[in-house]
Amino acid sequence: MSQKFLLNAINVFDPPFHSSVDSSHVFSGNLAAVEELEPTDCQVIKGELPLTLNGVYIQNGPNLQQQPRHLRDLFFGEGMLHSVQLSNGRARYCGRHVKTQKYVLERNAGSPIVPSGSSLYKIVDILRFLVAIITGSLDPMKGCGVANTSLAFFADKLVALCEYDLPYAISLTETGDIETLGLCEFDENPRLLANMTAHPKVDSETKETFAFRWSLTYPHLTFFRLDKNGDKQKEVPIFSIKQPSFIHDFAITKRFAIFHQTQLVVAPIKAMMGRSKLVDHQPNITPRIGIIPRYAFNDSHMKWFEIPGFNAIHILNAWEDGDGDEIVLIASNIVYLDNIFDETVEIKLEKVTINMKTKNVSRNVLSPRNLEFGSVNPSYVGKKLVSPI
DSSP: OOHHHHHHHHHTTOOOOOTTTOHHHHSOGGGSOOOOEEEEEOOOOSSOOOTTOOEEEEEEEEEOSSOOSSOOOGGGSEEEEEEEEEETTEEEEEEEEOOOHHHHHHHHHTSOOSOOTTOTTOHHHHHHHHHHHHTTSOOGGGOOOOOOSEEEEETTEEEEEOTTSOOEEEEEOTTSOEEEEEEOOOSSSOOTTOOOOSSOEEOTTTOOEEEEEEOSSSSOEEEEEEOTTSOBOOOEEOTTOOSOBOOOOEEEOSSEEEEEEOSEEEOHHHHHTTSSOSEEEOTTSOOEEEEEETTOSSGGGOEEEEOTTOOEEEEEEEEEETTTTEEEEEEEEESOGGGTTSSOOOEEEEEEEEETTTOOEEEEEEEEEEOOSOOOOGGGTTSOOSOOO
């Protein structure tokens, strides 16, 4: 029995939804998927580019390859890379999907196979996924991610990342095209559901890459680093995190790594029952920040500081101040987590100062505006910012 026949049989039990939640209506207009485009010279509309301006601008983001028959989180769209190559006064654009295992599988099947975070409650989606594994079309040891969140450059590699898979190495050709080279595996023995944060931190001086992986099972967070050649060093499981908190980003300083545990918890059982999103808000949890030496061999030296009301998903930067006893953290705080999935969310850019000796914590808002998705020049990661805004 062929995989295609089995998938078609499953479709009989998966009728279309009402138009209000049908993805063919929801993902339209500005949210509609775009097609790939081979390297194409950009038309000059006005002005000119300096002849000495040479290089490539490239960005990553989600782009649905297949229209699902249910409401799918935009965040689970396949990674799409958009590049503009500047050379000799000319600009050339190119748009390509990251050719992940998931992308290739679903392109060949002509329909979605891997469930998204908003479709775990649909039995038909789970069955499609299991059929792909049973028939050998999908190898779970090679990941199911979409590489749609960010781009990073470390160990002389340009990679596309998402937090529930390993990075995919990317190459830019001389003609301006974008090629996917393949999955980056750091362990000698591949592990099931191996992953790496979409926001690794590179020390511009040592060339080391600091990162973490997340797991639904205990230990939920594991800290690790890669040397300048990309070789993985000893992992440090963080046993003091007792529940599957949603940890998306972190920070480093010259001596420490900093993790933030918020009131967001990954709740797949609730999602499968249709009772919540994959990420659930639990107001009974007190947010806290954990600080651990960068070269720790275990988490016995991890220090936690409770910071009520501070829920940051993205951290702009951090550094050591004074005599090194103070840690300064710049991050966007989500003021009200109970409406995090609404169209409008109040987010304030804050400066948090933690004194490691006295354990005193102070906070101040840096801007009254809604500010999120901040970034810093990579050469200043872990170093003091004179003006963060």
